Amino acid sequence: MIKITLKDGSIKEYQSSLSIYDIAKDISEGLARVACAGLVNGEVKDLRHVIAEDSELSILTFDDEEGKKAFRHTASHILAQAVKRLYPSTKLAIGPAIDEGFYYDFDKEGSFSYEDLEKLESEMKKIVKEELPLERFELPRNEAIKLMEERNEDYKVELINDLPEEEIISFYKMGEFVDLCAGPHLMNTKFVKAFKLTHTAGAYWRGSEKNKMLSRIYGTAYNKKADLEAHLERLEEAKKRDHNRLGRELGLFTTSEAIGQGLPLLTGKGSKVMQILQRFVEDEEEKRGYIITKTPFMAKSDLYKISGHWSHYKDGMFVLGDEEKDDEVFALRPMTCPFQFAIYNADQHSYRELPIRYSETSTLFRNEASGEMHGLIRVRQFTLADGHIICTPDQVEEEFKKAVDLIKFMMKSLGIHNDISYRFSKWDPNNREKYIGDEAAWESSQAKMKVILDDLGINYKEAEGEAAFYGPKLDVQFTNVHGKEDTIITVQLDFALAERFNMYYIDKDGEKKLPYIIHRSSIGCYERTLAMLIEKYAGALPTWIAPVQAKILPISEKYHDYCQSVAETLKAKGIRVEVDYRAEKIGYKIRQGRMEKIPYLLIIGEKEAENNQVAVRSRKNGDEGALPLDSFIERVQKEVKDLVTE
Secondary structure (H helix, E strand, C coil): CEEEEECCCCEEEECCCEEHHHHHHHHCHHHHHHCCEEEECCEEECCCCEECCCEEEEEECCCCHHHHHHHHHHHHHHHHHHHHHHCCCCEECCCCEECCEEEEEEECCCCCCHHHHHHHHHHHHHHHHCCCECEEEECCHHHHHHHHHHCCCHHHHHHHHHCCCCCCCEEEEECCEEEECCCCCCCEHHHCCEEEEEEEEEEEHHHCCCCCEEEEEEEEEECCHHHHHHHHHHHHHHHHHCHHHHHHHCCCEECCCCCCCCCCEECHHHHHHHHHHHHHHHHHHHHCCEEECCCCCEEEHHHHHHHCHHHHCHHHCCEECCCCCCCCCEEECCCCHHHHHHHHHCCCCEHHHCCEEEEEEEEEECCCCHHHCECCCECCEEEEEEEEEEECHHHHHHHHHHHHHHHHHHHHHHCCCCCEEEEEEECCCCCHHHCCCCHHHHHHHHHHHHHHHHHHCCCEEEEECCCECCECEEEEEEECCCCCEEEEEEEEEECCHHHHCCCCEECCCCCEECCEEEEEEEEEEHHHHHHHHHHHCCCCCCCCCCCCCEEEEECCHHHHHHHHHHHHHHHHCCCCEEECCCCCCHHHHHHHHHHCCCCEEEEECHHHHHHCEEEEEECCCEEEEEEEHHHHHHHHHHHHHCCCCC
C-alpha cells in the first residue's frame, strides 16, 4: 500500500503507484480539471509524475504560484507551436513562465509585427480547440541531439550539450510539435483559453551581447477570461504610468545613443527633483547624527581585493587598465564602503566615539548587461544615498533599528510607505564560493538580525541566497507598474569587512576590538526613486517634490508686468514658478499646464492684477477661483512643510 498525505492532513491509500493527475482525479473530477502540477515532498512535479512510495502531496492549481507557472509554461509552448506552423523556418530558443505571464525567444528572419501577433493568437486559439494532449517522453543524450538536429533546432542542441551528464533529458509533444523541456505542463491544450500576446522585444541568446539577437514574444494567460481582462486593464494603466515614457514626455530625462545605454541624462526639471530629494535626505541624515563624506569615484584594484569585490564582483565593475600589462589597475567604484572605511582608519577611535555614522551622496558604477537596461530603474551610473554605521556589538540592535526608522520616515515622506514590503536576505550555505566568512559567523549574524527584525515587528519574507557576499541584509521591496519587484533599499549587517580592513576601536578595557558595520541607504538610488515616484503618481509629483510648483498664465500681454511681479514674489518665498508669456489663448495654456501635471496654474487677468490676487486652478480641485497672493503662498508653503503627498 502507498500512503499519500494530502495538504489538509488526510491520508489516501492506493494498492499501486499512481500519477499525480490520477490521484487528483480520484479525489474529485473537478480537482483534476483545474490541476496544474503537484507538490511532492516539497518539490514541484509534473501531473504525469508517478508516485511509487509514501509521500506528502499538494495538488497545485492556478491559485498557487507554481500552478500558474505550469499553466503559463503550457501557453508558451502553444505560442511556439503556432510560430512553427506559420513560420516553419523559425528556430526555437527558450520559453519560460515569468511573473505575470510568459515569453518565448525565436530566431526568425525579420522581427514580429503587431499583425504577426494577431495571426499567432488566432493560430493559438485553433491549437486550443484541437485539444491536443501534452505527452512527455525521455531520450538518451545522443538520441535527443539527433532529434533536435533533424528538426534543425540548433539552440536546443546547444542546451542539451550543456546539460550535466546525469541530467534526464525530457521532451513534450503536442500533435506535430515537439519541444525540449523539463516541464511541468498541463495535460491538454484545451485548458488554456484566456491568453493574450502583449508585445515583442529583442533579446540576446542567453542574455549575452556576444550572442545573436533573437525575437522575443511576451504574453500572458489566465484560467478565467475576466481575470485576463482585468490584467489587460492593469497593463494599459501601467503604460500610462510607465516612467520610461512619462518621464521623457514631462521633460525629466532623456537618453542618447552616442552616450550609451544605462546612462540617462537628467534635464533641468529632472535634476531639480533630484536636488530636492538629495537636500532633504542630507539634512535629515545630519539631524540624525550622520557625518557627510565625499570620496573618489575610482580606486586601485588593491582596495577592491581587500574588500573582496575583486574576486566576488569584478564582472560587474568597470575596470580601467590591464592587470597583465599595467603596474596599476583602477576601477570605477560600485560601492562606497571601503572608501569610508579608509576615512575611519585615518584616526584611532575609542569606544566612546562609537557609533560613527558616515553618509554620502555617492555616484556609483555597475557594468550591467545592455539587455538589462531600463529607463532610470536599471542603469550603469547611478546616485545612492549611501551610508555606513560603525558600532560596538552591543550597539548593533539599536543602530539597525534607527536605520530602519530612517527608511520608514523617508518612505512615508514620499507617500509610498504602503507600497513596500520587506525581505530578509540570507546566505546559501550550499554556495560557499559566493560568500566570505565562515559558517559560524553567518549563522550568528543571521540569528542576530532575525531577533532585530522580529523585535521591530516587521512583516518580512525570507530569501535564501540573496544576501550580500559579506553579510545578511534587509531588503525593502517595491513592485513597479509592470508587476516587477525591485529592491530599492537595503540594510546589511557586516561581520567580515572590519577585520579585512584592519578596523579597530579601543574598548573600555584598553584592548583593540573589531566593530560591527551596518551598510545602509536611506532613500536608495535617486534615479530609481525618481522612476518610482513618476509611476506612483503618474507624473503628478507632490507639490513639495514637483520641479515646477506653480505656472503663471497671463490672459493677455497687458498683465505681463504683474505676472513678473508675482513670479518674483513667489521665488522670494521659495516657490518654484514659471511664467507662460506665449501669445496663445488661455484655454490652450491651461490644457498645456495640465498635461505638464503642474500642481497649480495661476490665471492672471484684469481683476487679479487690480486686487493683488491669483485665480487658482489646482491639479486636485480644478478651478478654485481668485485668492489673495499671500493666501496662496501660505498654502503652498504649508504643503511643502507638511510633505503633503495626497
